[in-house]
Amino acid sequence: MITLNVPNRRKMMKTNPIVSTREKTFAQIVGIACMTLLMVWSSLPVMAQTSDQVSEAMVLSMKDRAEVIDAVLKERMETVLPEIMRREGMDMWVIISREYNEDPVIETMLPATWLAARRRTILVIYDRGPEEGLETLAVARY
Numbered sequence: 001m002i003t004l005n006v007p008n009r010r011k012m013m014k015t016n017p018i019v020s021t022r023e024k025t026f027a028q029i030v031g032i033a034c035m036t037l038l039m040v041w042s043s044l045p046v047m048a049q050t051s052d053q054v055s056e057a058m059v060l061s062m063k064d065r066a067e068v069i070d071a072v073l074k075e076r077m078e079t080v081l082p083e084i085m086r087r088e089g090m091d092m093w094v095i096i097s098r099e100y101n102e103d104p105v106i107e108t109m110l111p112a113t114w115l116a117a118r119r120r121t122i123l124v125i126y127d128r129g130p131e132e133g134l135e136t137l138a139v140a141r142y
Contacts, residue, residue: 026084026088027093027095027103027105028104028105030081030084030105030108031104031105031107031108031109033080034073034076034080034108034109035108065112066111066112066113067112069111069112070111070112073109073111073112077109077125077134077136078133078134081125081134082127082130082133082134085125085127085134086127086130090127091126091127092124092125092126092127093123093124093125094122094123094124094125095109095122095123095125096120096121096122097120097121097122098119098120098121099116099118099119099120102116106121106123109123110123110138114140118140118141119141120140121138121139121140122138122139122140123136123137123138123139124136124137124138124139125137
């Protein structure tokens with residue numbers, strides 16, 4: 001499991017020897033934040049009701065759950081991630097993961113229908129600027 005962050009600040013890389021540790025910590029924080037937000041937001045309707053009030057209709061099918069998870073992921077990729085990348089001075093974020101040795105961050109950034117990394121999965125997130133937003137690419141077998 002390899003997470004590679006490419007900052008656009010060359011001076012920071014030369015003057016700060018702790019850049020790789022900082023970037024690794026940043027990746028872990030993003031992954032934990034995404035997972036926490038997903039768990040909290042997905043349970044909000046149920047938390048607002050007592051157990052007697054929760055009906056069978058509140059439980060979504062697996063297909064509907066995947067749609068909700070993908071919608072939340074898309075929203076986060078369009079709003080939260082660009083802001084964080086720009087604040088930290090990152091133009092590109094490359095996440096490389098291998099089967100049976102997945103990076104915890106990659107699991108929070110894959111669509112719901114993708115189970116995990118297969119053989120080798122590579123995610124590339126490139127910031128094209130505030131006007132165009134992020135470009136996200138996946139290099140995978142499926």
